[in-house]
Amino acid sequence: MEGLNIAMKVACDKGIFKGKKIPNNDSYVSHLFYADDALFVGEWGEENIKNLARILRCFHVASGLRVNFKKSRVLGIGVEHQEVTSLAEPLGCEPSRLPFSYLGVPMGANMKLKCHWTPVIEKFQSRLNVSLRSWKEQEGDFYGGDRSIEKKSIGYRGKRPYFQKKTLPGVWNNIAGVRGELEKIGIDLNDVISKKIGSGDDTMFWLDRWTGGNTLKTSFPDMYKLERHKHCKISDRLYDGRCNWNWKEIPTTMEQVREFHMLINGVNMFQLVAQSDRWVCNLSSDGVFHVNALRTQIDWRNMMPGEVSLKWTHEVPLKLNCFIWRAKLDRLPTARALTRRGIQLMSALCPYCELEEEDTAHALFRCPLASKVWEYVGHWCNIPHLQFQNAEKW
Ligand SMILES: [Zn+2]
Known part of the structure; x- marks a missing residue:
């Protein structure tokens, strides 16, 4: 819609579409957009309406977003309904009259009347x-x-790790919903979001992940069995630099004693501080979750091994590096790529030789014109038989 907004502004500046002047003000209003709803306001006239239809068609060709004329309405204020119908018909729009409904609210009705509210x-x-x-x-x-x-x-x-529960409301529900998808590409939400311990009042000692990669329940199963209060908090067990245990029975077997010493070594150096426990995101340095940080991780993991090896050359301008990168990813706007995106062209053949459909490999290497260019480059650089078949071998 931003593209259409810019197109409309340019069209108004050049006088192709004439907006409506606001009374007692120098500014004009030509269009109002809300989500994918659009309202165009302009001077009544056949030429103005036809130009608007032309702008919308250009927008469709450029963006691939089709405007559904059948669902669109033409409305004239202070104009005979017959005239509205005669202009709306050729466009394929429905004629309409006041009051009409915009975003569910009646527009143009006399709002001094109670019935309209x-x-x-x-x-x-x-x-x-x-x-x-x-x-x-x-x-x-x-x-x-x-x-x-x-x-x-x-x-x-209320304090369990939220993203483990499927019935959660709002944003946490959405996050839990993509958990499986993220795991497929090797991103574990437990690694992305973790607890930063302050006073230890909001974090469970055995069941939450707060020290090391696992919960203490998983790392020290024998000790967990001996614990009397399985859901105790960190602040229940660590207090003033000391450990405060509450066992069902004292650890006695060799295995229990060994595990007990490992547990003490793991936790007794931990310092609690006077601030609340909070969730932090490990993808950004400030600990705040940013969508683009996760997006970068996903892109990085989705890349094919071959794509990573593109060497960025500083000797040539940046735009050339970008061009080579796009060619290797097959993202150049060739005739084949444009056709695939639903843009209608006069012909998909190469405009220079008209021998083959124009794709990246043809445009840059296989076309006789491109081969000739490579031949000259070979002469110039003293490299005999400089020829490529596709962008991968480039
Ligand atoms: Zn060609």
């Missing part, structure tokens, strides 16, 4: 009911749906 109020009321209901449902899910157990269980349920 009724649909607006009803719409808001139904939206509010839906959000209130879904909020209540999600809250029920979060606390197990039973308010009576909420008080008992909130202590630890």
